[in-house]
Amino acid sequence: QVQLQESGPGLVKPSQTLSLTCTVSGGSISSGSYYWSWIRQPAGKGLEWIGRIYTSGSTNYNPSLKSRVTISVDTSKNQFSLKLSSVTAADTAVYYCARTQHSGSYYSDYWGQGTLVTVSS
């Protein structure tokens, strides 16, 4: 059973860079044809796709966030990471990492529990 766990600072100052890591257990991040995604959810609001990465390093980002987002993968640690630069209060949200498959289209079948990141001075 694949498990994902987000980690990183819960508080980030405005204009700084938000950095989160997702650790994958129960399987190798490199095995199978899986992608690895980040999704976020502001309190009381809906889900927003941030982007995904393939273990080859190929990435796709939400066009509305593309200029500020970097997703990377470290196969030796079975981890992938999110960096979001120049954050504002609007970036305050629960951030989820997820395993993503491409069958017909992209969808996420395993999710982390989520981690709350607050942007505040």
Add this chain to the structure above:
Amino acid sequence: SYELTQPPSVSVSPGQTARITCSGDALPKQYAYWYQQKPGQAPVLVIYKDSERPSGIPERFSGSSSGTTVTLTISGVQAEDEADYYCQSADSSGTFVVFGGGTKLTVL
């Protein structure tokens, strides 16, 4: 930017059938997926590729597609089905993932 439209809320009594719709121009070309999210929990996939049900998901959950609208149907709704439901698909290129705004299902 591409959008998927869901009703904000749906209410049903226990044992009745709940139908939650999701509309989008690219849905005739792109599959839809449905997630259930209970308070304080991560989303759970309940339907994939319009109408397929992952293992472990009760048979009362089903999905269908017609033109630019997909529908999640929950037959014989139970109190435990009260949750937010999100549809998810992709833009016409198939590259960018989009979520609907979510529908709060209330079991009366």
